[in-house]
Amino acid sequence: MDKVGVAVIGCGAWGRNHLRVLSELKGAKLVAASDINQEVLRMVKEKYEIQVYTDYHEMLKDKEIEAVTICTPSSTHAKIALDVIEAGKNLLVEKPMTITVEEAKTIIERANERKVKLMVGHIERYNPAVQRVKKMIDEGRIGEIVLISSKRVSRWPERVGDVGVVRDLAIHDLDLMRYITGAEPTEIYAVTGSLKHKYEDHANIILKFNSNPTGIIEANWITPKKIRELTVTGSEGRIVADYITQEIRIENSNGVYIPNTQYEEPLKRELENFINVVLGIEEPIATGMDGLIAVYLCELTLKSSKTGQPIKVEGIWNK
Known part of the structure; x- marks a missing residue:
């Protein structure tokens, strides 16, 4: 693949930074974004001319999406990450990876089972x-x-x-x-x-x-x-x-x-690493295990x- 089709879940302040950087990376194609706030999505759609969704489950059905970054509140990370993994998408979860150690262990196990790349945003x-x-x-x-x-x-x-x-x-x-x-x-x-x-x-x-x-x-x-x-x-x-x-x-x-x-910009370096990991040309600097240990x-x-x-x-x- 020449470019990785990528989407962002959570378009708050930090999620908008992800959208900005991903739209600029040569190895990434920004495909879609999801958020529960329709006004935020309206602005995102207008700025980046991408598909937007209030329900990320619907977004994950898009086969063009190969990778997802999760920028939602910390307490939601575990459920969303598991849904992304179940959809077969590679993912980067913002820190903290989860609230509990058991949640983090489950995410790592499921990612290994589904053979998807997992990284954590320790910027x-x-x-x-x-x-x-x-x-x-x-x-x-x-x-x-x-x-x-x-x-x-x-x-x-x-x-x-x-x-x-x-x-x-x-x-x-x-x-x-x-x-x-x-x-x-x-x-x-x-x-x-x-x-x-x-x-x-x-x-x-x-x-x-x-x-x-x-x-x-x-x-x-x-x-x-x-x-x-x-x-x-x-x-x-x-x-x-x-x-x-x-x-x-x-x-x-x-x-x-x-x-x-x-x-x-550290975020640019982080997201470049994520895209290159998905492309198979780099190793992750912040792995799922690093995220688990931090939790x-x-x-x-x-x-x-x-x-x-x-x-x-x-x-x-x-x-």
Whole structure:
């Protein structure tokens, strides 16, 4: 196939970003979109000149559609993903993949049975700043990694309504600490609380690995200024990365070095990877198993915060 026929389920703020990027990708042909809001669909149809549906089940009957991205509220991901898989379509599910571990396991099992490609939208893996940091760590540029800390804070986003700050924000960094280190955490301790919202709106999380490093995550919806920052401390230096500007700063005994960088849209890189996976020319950077483990780590984080105790991380990835 020259181009992958693709559709989007959920045309809210993030879904519209998917539509925009997919319409621009050389390897993709944007075929259709689905949403429960008819006014949103009217605007989508007018802008992209594609078929639109209020019922995604009807859309999935279209044989031209080979791949689907799911951008609906988190609590709906499991059911929609299973329907997409049953229709034989390849899929990318936005994070969190599901609300529960059991739901995520079922999706992976069904995708394997139906032989469809499954990816999860852990977009920060595609951030050029993260890629640079990972490369420097792998090359030993700052020695043995001792500490990885992240700050992901901002005001309450109105678009979020069915999950708290752990599953919406901290999940990025729970996933990235596995990705950057290439190691699995062995223990989680978390303190969360809610000042203004139904779900937890602030969280502080400590991740312990077998030896080094230690991971520290701060996430909240109560900080006036939006900050997205990663700091990696090693035995021979430190790297600080800004997720928003994609700039990195390297500090060691010789001074401070700030490499020249060029901004690239992480979502474009993510959706390019998805299309190329469907075409069979790339491997996924964020797999269904990565999505499952992220959901599992979120569950343990919330369990630790509820019990006030550290929680051992079992090897779910080996099960």
